[in-house]
Amino acid sequence: MKGRNMTRWRDPAKDPRQQPKSNLITAEGAQRLRGILDHLARVKRPALSAKVGEAAAQGDRSENADYTYNKKELGRVLGRIRYLTKRLDELQVVDRLPADTGKVFFGAFVELEDDNGETLSLRIVGHDETDTRKRWISVDAPLAQALLGKAVDDDVTVAAPGGQQEYIVTAVHYAPIT
Structure with a gap:
């Protein structure tokens, strides 16, 4: 198959874009x-x-x-x-708060601290509302998957392109539901 719209072949079994959202x-x-x-x-x-x-x-x-x-x-x-x-x-x-607001679930605002003491604030949202400027990440992202169910002072290890990243959850809160 030739043409200007052809891209390189990717194995569908390993392509992250093929995973269901x-x-x-x-x-x-x-x-x-x-x-x-x-x-x-x-x-x-x-x-x-x-x-x-x-x-x-x-x-x-x-x-x-x-x-x-x-x-x-x-x-x-x-x-x-x-x-x-x-x-x-x-x-x-999702228009309700989780039963345990002390843990990380969908819609949570989370603050993390890495090994160097730097703080990372993010929110876990749906695939359709991710925004890198606001630091809203998809619930399907590896970091979000690692955070789900964690509470304050829990350690989180995430596989990143540069190697394993380790964080500590320092705060979890949710936006008020109106």
Whole structure:
């Protein structure tokens, strides 16, 4: 198989992208996804449809860059709407605090300290709401998997690309559910 879209072959059994993702999401994450879907369906799609119609009315579509661009953009938006609609149906919203808020579970804000005394703050969220700037990691991530069920002062060992990383859990808290 040749072509410009060909990538290197990966063994499906060892490819982490092939592992099933959890279908958990926080209530605020689900609300954010619904907001994006609503904006795309009610604002973006009608505006692009109007632009495509105006560009099509100008005549020859084969040399009309405005038509071509807006048609591609409309297809991208429609694909995103289909994906979000399907994904929101699959997701399970976690809108309750765990029974034991002293341990790390889904939705927890966790503070860790490494061997050098440096502090790492993160939150365990669903795959669809990860954000590296906020340090929100997926519940499917190796660090999150190692943290689940741990309490304050527990040791955590994680296999990292640079070798084993060891942390101590220094704090666990949850956002208030409204």
